[in-house]
Amino acid sequence: MKGIVFTEFLDLVEKKFGLEMLDKIISESQLSSKGLYSNIGTYSFAEMLQLLQNLSSNTLIPVDDLLLVYGEHFFSVLQDSYGNLLSTYKDPIEMLSSIENHIHVEVQKIFPKAELPTFIIEKKEENNLIMIYKSSRAMHHFGLGLMNKTFSHFNATANITMQKINEEGTEVRFLINKKIYP
Template identity: 55%
Template sequence: MKGIVFTEFLDMVEEKFGLEVVDHIIEAANLKSGGVYTSVGTYDFLEMQSLLINLSERTNISLDDLIYNYGLYFFKVLTDHHPAIFSLYKDPLEMLASIESHIHVQVRKLYPGAELPTFKIVKKEDKFLEILYFSERAMYMFAKALMEKTFEHYHESATIELEKITDDGTQVRFLISTKNDCYTTNRHIKKSA
């Protein structure tokens, strides 16, 4: 897993919970890296799992909720570091439909060795998108958060439902329906657990 995912995660933890919590989850995790990450480095995903588990235990927040909130936080990293990518697409459905064929291709150019989830477009219509998510890391809530923030970025609203195909969340179906009205608040987006 690329280091930027670790560095931004620890930044989020510090911002939301304080430096003491960052120190605690790093010490409790007994990490091979010692909790020292560079944004361009590559690190074992097991370290992220350990950090997440320790944060969940420390804060009494579920892993899914932590991963989801990290996805919301990480979207700003994407818009800050790669704003031009959003100008390539006229709407959020078009952008989401190009995750595998264009966006992940570009990510791999920027971050060689990045291990990304696989997305398969099952059905695409004018106001509907069905996407299958595949990842051994089972961070589908991170993907869901990024999808929601994509709609917010384009000032559109949508209903995003998810269905676990496998109990462990390594395969998930996303059903996305747009409303094509002006996005106003998060309450327009249905949250699925």
Template identity: 35%
Template structure:
């Protein structure tokens, strides 16, 4: 689903021609033929992002964050009930590991997913620590920003990188 959503985002924000160009230039083992039920090497996503960056001159972290925001909208469309059950950003985000990732594992039993640790010891603040074997902290940030935008809450998001894109701490603080 991540790969098909990425290509859909590129088509919607740029063009189908650009989708074809980046797939061809990336020389992907899969040939760029993705399904929503398949699993693919994350290096293919990196190659696609590199090619998109080369053609748009948009910095790669910005492209990945934008994709994260877009992907949040896709998840919203797929699981509207989960959004209704969780009426705030903090409620929703604290259930990523216990609900969303559980659902993903049902569909993709071998999926290697990031993990989050949560700290709510400071009133009005949620600290999420992201850990993954893949360098997609920018994607996690985009998903968080998409969640904040969806709920329309006044929340400041601060990111502290802990490793080369594979680990980061996100400090979300309610404003006002």
């Protein structure tokens, strides 16, 4: 997993829960990296799981809720770093439907070893999108957070429903309905 995912997570933890909590979850985790991450480095997903689980147990916030907030936070990182890429889109449905064939292609150019989830478009209409998320990491709530902020970025809103295809959450169907206001 790319280091930027770790550095931004730790930044979010410090901002939302304080430096003391950050130090606590790092010290409670068995991290090969010792909690020292660089944006361009690559680290074990097991370290992220430990950090998330320790934050969850210390705050009593479920891991899925933490991932949702983190996904929303991470969108601002993407906006700051890849604003030109985001500006090529005029609509959230258009942007979300191009994750696999455009956005991930650009991310792979910058981070060639990034292990990205797969998104398969099942159905696309002007205001509706059905897509399948596939990842061994089961971070679909992180994806939901990114999707929520995608709609905010375009001053739009949506109803987004998730349906787990398998129990582990490594395959999830997103049903996205953009709200239309008269």
